[in-house]
Amino acid sequence: MEAPENESFRDSIGTIDEEGKRAWVYPKKPSGKYYDKRKIVSYILLAFLFAAPFIKINGNQFLMFNVLERRFNIFGFPFWPQDFHLFVISMIIGVVFITLFTVGFGRIFCGWICPQTIFMEMVFRRIEYWIDGDRNKQRKLDRQKWDAEKIRKRLLKWFIFLVISFLIANIFLAYLIGSDKLLKYITDGPTEHMGTLFPLIIFTAVFYFVFAWFREQVCIIACPYGRLQGVLLDTKSIVVAYDYKRGEGENGRKKFRKNEDREALGHGDCIDCLQCVHVCPTGIDIRNGTQLECVNCTACIDECDHIMESINLPKGLIRYASEHEIETKEKFKLTARMKGYIAVLVILIGVLIGMLLIRNDVEARVLRLPGQLYEHKEGDIISNVFTYKLVNKTVHEIDSVHFKLRKFNGEIKVVSNTNNIVIPKEGLSEGTLFIEIDKKELTGDKNKLMIEVYSGNELIETTTVNFLGPRSYN
Numbered sequence: 001m002e003a004p005e006n007e008s009f010r011d012s013i014g015t016i017d018e019e020g021k022r023a024w025v026y027p028k029k030p031s032g033k034y035y036d037k038r039k040i041v042s043y044i045l046l047a048f049l050f051a052a053p054f055i056k057i058n059g060n061q062f063l064m065f066n067v068l069e070r071r072f073n074i075f076g077f078p079f080w081p082q083d084f085h086l087f088v089i090s091m092i093i094g095v096v097f098i099t100l101f102t103v104g105f106g107r108i109f110c111g112w113i114c115p116q117t118i119f120m121e122m123v124f125r126r127i128e129y130w131i132d133g134d135r136n137k138q139r140k141l142d143r144q145k146w147d148a149e150k151i152r153k154r155l156l157k158w159f160i161f162l163v164i165s166f167l168i169a170n171i172f173l174a175y176l177i178g179s180d181k182l183l184k185y186i187t188d189g190p191t192e193h194m195g196t197l198f199p200l201i202i203f204t205a206v207f208y209f210v211f212a213w214f215r216e217q218v219c220i221i222a223c224p225y226g227r228l229q230g231v232l233l234d235t236k237s238i239v240v241a242y243d244y245k246r247g248e249g250e251n252g253r254k255k256f257r258k259n260e261d262r263e264a265l266g267h268g269d270c271i272d273c274l275q276c277v278h279v280c281p282t283g284i285d286i287r288n289g290t291q292l293e294c295v296n297c298t299a300c301i302d303e304c305d306h307i308m309e310s311i312n313l314p315k316g317l318i319r320y321a322s323e324h325e326i327e328t329k330e331k332f333k334l335t336a337r338m339k340g341y342i343a344v345l346v347i348l349i350g351v352l353i354g355m356l357l358i359r360n361d362v363e364a365r366v367l368r369l370p371g372q373l374y375e376h377k378e379g380d381i382i383s384n385v386f387t388y389k390l391v392n393k394t395v396h397e398i399d400s401v402h403f404k405l406r407k408f409n410g411e412i413k414v415v416s417n418t419n420n421i422v423i424p425k426e427g428l429s430e431g432t433l434f435i436e437i438d439k440k441e442l443t444g445d446k447n448k449l450m451i452e453v454y455s456g457n458e459l460i461e462t463t464t465v466n467f468l469g470p471r472s473y474n
């Protein structure tokens with residue numbers, strides 16, 4: 001975007017004062033078309049965020065990120081450590097998706113979908129407006145001495161913030177350890193599970209710190225996605241932008257005066273009312289151009305539209321637009337970079353769907369016992385010993401599991417002297433087995449065998465092993 005004449009805004013950020021101290025932002029309460037839409041989107045997403053750990057598909061939690069046990073559920077699909085490659089592909093798709101959106105639509109994710117913005121602007125900030133009042137009242141209250149009113153308001157606000165932080169920490173835990181475990185821990189009583197209570201207190205403290213004090217600093221200095229904007233955005237990315245051509249005119253912006261012919265005087269449509277600055281939750285002036293601090297919350301669009309309406313000028317002085325569009329008035333088109341990202345995304349999604357479709361509920365691994373070759377047995381039988389591991393990725397127990405050899409005429413003997421193995425739900429069963437084959441069946445010293453795993457009559461998995469025998473049997 002064309003650089004403003006005065007570049008001094010680049011020397012500092014809006015939330016740090018000249019002495020390097022935190023400059024508290026008191027954003028004006030937003031209102032308008034975009035804010036109303038964002039409220040609807042936010043409350044739908046909040047309902048989803050709170051409900052997702054309690055929704056189950058085929059008994060699997062809809063979303064779960066159990067980092068400690070390396071078990072992840074995404075949209076009801078359980079990913080085990082054995083499925084780590086699928087989990088990695090899903091994460092890559094997520095990153096490419098967000099990148100594509102950022103190239104095309106800037107930080108639209110931050111303004112509309114990011115939990116930090118939603119909690120901050122739609123939950124904590126709204127409670128603050130309700131208790132402390134709008135911008136001017138908040139500033140006054142902050143300067144006020146600690147009288148009864150201030151103490152009452154502060155205690156009420158901090159208490160509500162703490163309760164909500166505790167609630168968020170519980171939901172966060174439900175994503176980490178699973179909602180079943182969380183509900184069990186709650187009914188057992190917190191003292192029974194001190195190992196979980198401690199992280200819960202830490203999470204509560206972190207959320208309280210973030211939403212009560214750290215606030216917009218998360219987006220400005222801590223969020224890695226925010227820092228990436230500089231490399232992802234280009235002149236054709238759609239961002240919340242000030243139409244400097246219209247706003248500045250030939251002779252710059254100027255305060256509004258009734259009955260003045262601004263056009264004849266060469267002044268732009270911006271009346272320098274600063275409402276777009278006062279409403280900004282990250283404390284920036286969008287008229288200086290696209291800045292990393294802008295989270296695309298749209299509050300300044302709504303605010304400027306109110307002003308334009310009140311002085312009978314067309315709305316949209318601040319709007320969703322690209323630098324290219326403002327400069328040339330050309331409408332948005334897909335760029336080559338965006339087309340490339342879309343192609344990569346389509347390929348990755350195809351790979352993921354294919355992998356999910358061929359993925360089994362049971363995974364079998366049969367491996368040769370280290371250091372063992374083969375053994376001759378009575379009646380020209382050759383025997384090899386193996387270990388097996390059966391992983392059940394479902395939430396149901398799988399019983400009557402047994403092995404069969406495909407093509408080869410031989411026998412599989414499980415050491416536990418039962419050929420009816422039970423694999424516990426979300427668990428594994430392991431042991432040792434012998435494969436015995438008549439030497440006439442063998443074609444050399446290395447024979448590839450295919451083992452079929454059945455549950456009752458149902459074939460649930462196949463796997464291959466190398467069976468060793470003496471060198472020549474022809």
Ligand code: SF4
Pocket residue numbers: 242247269270271272273274275276277287303304307317318
């Ligand atoms: S709200 Fe609109 S008119 Fe007022 S200062 Fe901002 S851009 Fe200019």
Ligand code: SF4
Pocket residue numbers: 240276279280281282283284285286293294295296297298299300301
């Ligand atoms: S500049 Fe506008 S869109 Fe960006 S953070 Fe501030 S108010 Fe929100």
